[in-house]
Amino acid sequence: MIRKDFYTVVSNVQEAADTFRMVLECPEMPELHAGQFVDIMIDGKYLRRPISVCHAAEGRLTLMYKVVGEGTAVMSGMEPGTKLDIMAPLGNGFNVSACEESALLVGGGLGAAPMYFLAKELLAQGKKVNVVLGFNRAPELVLIEDFRGLGIEPMVATMDGSVGTKGFVTDAIAQNKPEYDIFYTCGPLPMMKALCAFTGIHGQCSLEERMGCGAGFCYGCACHTKSGGKRVCKDGPVFDKEEIIW
Amino acid sequence: MVKDLSVNLCGIDMVNPVVPASGTFGFGLELADSMDLNKIGGISLKGTTREARYGNESPRIAECPSGMINSVGLQNPGIDVLVEEKAPSLRRIYDNCIIANISGFSIEEYAYNVAKADKCSEIDIIEVNISCPNVHNGGMAFGTSAESAAQVTAAVRKETTKPLFIKLSPNVTDIVSIAKACEAAGADGITLVNTFLGMRIDIKKRKPVIANKMGGFSGNAIFPIAVRMVYQVSHACKIPVMGCGGVSSAEDVIEMMMAGATAVQVGAENLRNPWACPEIVDALPGVMEKLGIDSLKDIIGIIE
Numbered sequence: 294m295i296r297k298d299f300y301t302v303v304s305n306v307q308e309a310a311d312t313f314r315m316v317l318e319c320p321e322m323p324e325l326h327a328g329q330f331v332d333i334m335i336d337g338k339y340l341r342r343p344i345s346v347c348h349a350a351e352g353r354l355t356l357m358y359k360v361v362g363e364g365t366a367v368m369s370g371m372e373p374g375t376k377l378d379i380m381a382p383l384g385n386g387f388n389v390s391a392c393e394e395s396a397l398l399v400g401g402g403l404g405a406a407p408m409y410f411l412a413k414e415l416l417a418q419g420k421k422v423n424v425v426l427g428f429n430r431a432p433e434l435v436l437i438e439d440f441r442g443l444g445i446e447p448m449v450a451t452m453d454g455s456v457g458t459k460g461f462v463t464d465a466i467a468q469n470k471p472e473y474d475i476f477y478t479c480g481p482l483p484m485m486k487a488l489c490a491f492t493g494i495h496g497q498c499s500l501e502e503r504m505g506c507g508a509g510f511c512y513g514c515a516c517h518t519k520s521g522g523k524r525v526c527k528d529g530p531v532f533d534k535e536e537i538i539w
Numbered sequence: 540m541v542k543d544l545s546v547n548l549c550g551i552d553m554v555n556p557v558v559p560a561s562g563t564f565g566f567g568l569e570l571a572d573s574m575d576l577n578k579i580g581g582i583s584l585k586g587t588t589r590e591a592r593y594g595n596e597s598p599r600i601a602e603c604p605s606g607m608i609n610s611v612g613l614q615n616p617g618i619d620v621l622v623e624e625k626a627p628s629l630r631r632i633y634d635n636c637i638i639a640n641i642s643g644f645s646i647e648e649y650a651y652n653v654a655k656a657d658k659c660s661e662i663d664i665i666e667v668n669i670s671c672p673n674v675h676n677g678g679m680a681f682g683t684s685a686e687s688a689a690q691v692t693a694a695v696r697k698e699t700t701k702p703l704f705i706k707l708s709p710n711v712t713d714i715v716s717i718a719k720a721c722e723a724a725g726a727d728g729i730t731l732v733n734t735f736l737g738m739r740i741d742i743k744k745r746k747p748v749i750a751n752k753m754g755g756f757s758g759n760a761i762f763p764i765a766v767r768m769v770y771q772v773s774h775a776c777k778i779p780v781m782g783c784g785g786v787s788s789a790e791d792v793i794e795m796m797m798a799g800a801t802a803v804q805v806g807a808e809n810l811r812n813p814w815a816c817p818e819i820v821d822a823l824p825g826v827m828e829k830l831g832i833d834s835l836k837d838i839i840g841i842i843e
Binding site: 297334338340380503505508512516 | 562569570573593606
């Protein structure tokens with residue numbers, strides 16, 4: 294069941310280049326899982342803004358967002374105490390039970406945000422978690438300390454080589470050789486496509502598309518899959534690697 | 540006193556005039572567990588073609604000031620799924636007016652689809668969308684000329700005894716002549732307006748926001764144009780009008796009805812707020828009280 298509630302901004306701080314962490318509070322917040330998203334009404338904007346969940350527990354919601362357009366620019370100026378109309382839970386999250394023993398989590402840029410939530414869920418199931426994060430350059434790094442707080446040291450790749458392995462996430466995986474029986478990923482399409490080609494192991498990818506309703510009834514965010522047309526918002530955003538037509 | 544929200548549309552008693560517009564509410568089933576559907580007077584289902592369609596490539600959505608552009612391209616599971624699965628499933632949980640929205644790319648396809656919908660006992664009203672391109676006539680939309688609009692109307696009229704609404708495109712020079720042609724060809728009612736053809740360009744990427752370049756513009760921004768067209772058509776035709784275009788509040792519903800609408804469709808607003816229709820129904824009695832309206836039937840077309 295989808296619901297809308299007013300959430301109160303507790304904090305909203307810049308953490309990296311153009312990247313903000315917003316913490317919100319709502320006692321009525323529904324249960325949310327890694328890979329799901331929420332849809333936020335923003336004053337002066339027509340459509341809600343879909344933002345993936347970085348963490349959600351006990352009435353507290355954490356979102357990481359990058360200022361990429363007018364909607365997120367408005368969000369970046371929001372003060373603590375601001376009330377936001379948020380629709381949740383939306384989309385199908387990652388399937389944690391598909392992991393047998395150990396997982397590889399790969400986040401590109403802000404794709405790191407759902408990976409943090411997923412790492413927590415996997416650890417709670419007693420799984421081993423390897424994390425690889427890719428960024429263009431050092432000032433974009435996010436959530437590194439949060440992963441360390443979970444006892445995970447993320448393998449980092451940067452395009453300019455300023456931190457970790459120079460190059461793509463696949464270069465960091467090739468260098469560090471983590472063991473895993475499934476991978477989970479969220480990030481730019483070319484990165485996820487390269488990752489799927491790089492590894493022969495099964496995985497799940499979180500896709501992104503411009504959305505209308507966010508809840509599966511407007512058909513604004515379709516994608517082709519091997520089992521026909523799907524709605525990114527409702528049938529996804531997480532799809533099995535084998536389903537995706539790149 | 541208790542406010543009377545009911546209206547009568549072509550002999551069908553509706554508990555209220557509020558109807559989610561086709562394409563903005565799926566088949567009603569998607570939101571069934573998130574709201575009380577039975578608060579809504581009628582539901583216009585997702586536009587349906589003969590065969591299942593994927594529709595257009597993504598991106599299909601563009602944000603605009605006070606509105607949005609969509610270019611879904613009639614993604615739907617096909618007429619057989621509508622009449623065999625979707626309409627019966629909705630009827631099991633929904634007591635009010637079910638409106639099937641029918642599309643086609645040829646007159647024969649429209650007639651075929653309407654004949655199928657006619658035999659579906661769960662469907663109360665058939666609404667025919669004539670904004671689709673005619674594949675036999677260079678892709679020009681059926682609804683852009685009085686002649687082709689009348690041809691579609693006459694062809695589908697032969698296939699059904701159910702109340703038949705023709706949904707008009709506003710992208711025309713003279714909406715009244717097209718509405719009158721549909722009325723003369725046997726339509727029982729007119730739904731207007733569909734979306735306005737629009738376009739956005741991403742100035743950083745130097746390319747259209749929407750994969751299909753252009754799409755249908757809807758939302759609050761089109762409300763005054765829709766009110767004008769509802770006013771013109773309802774005063775020129777004897778058949779009832781379902782008003783549509785930019786409606787987002789109980790006040791908008793009342794304005795549309797004063798312009799001449801018997802029922803009022805809510806479109807793009809559902810995409811921002813899936814609960815828009817039940818919220819509008821809940822708000823209507825209070826707004827009617829403030830305006831001294833006891834029955835919505837009393838205000839239909841009161842603007843001379």
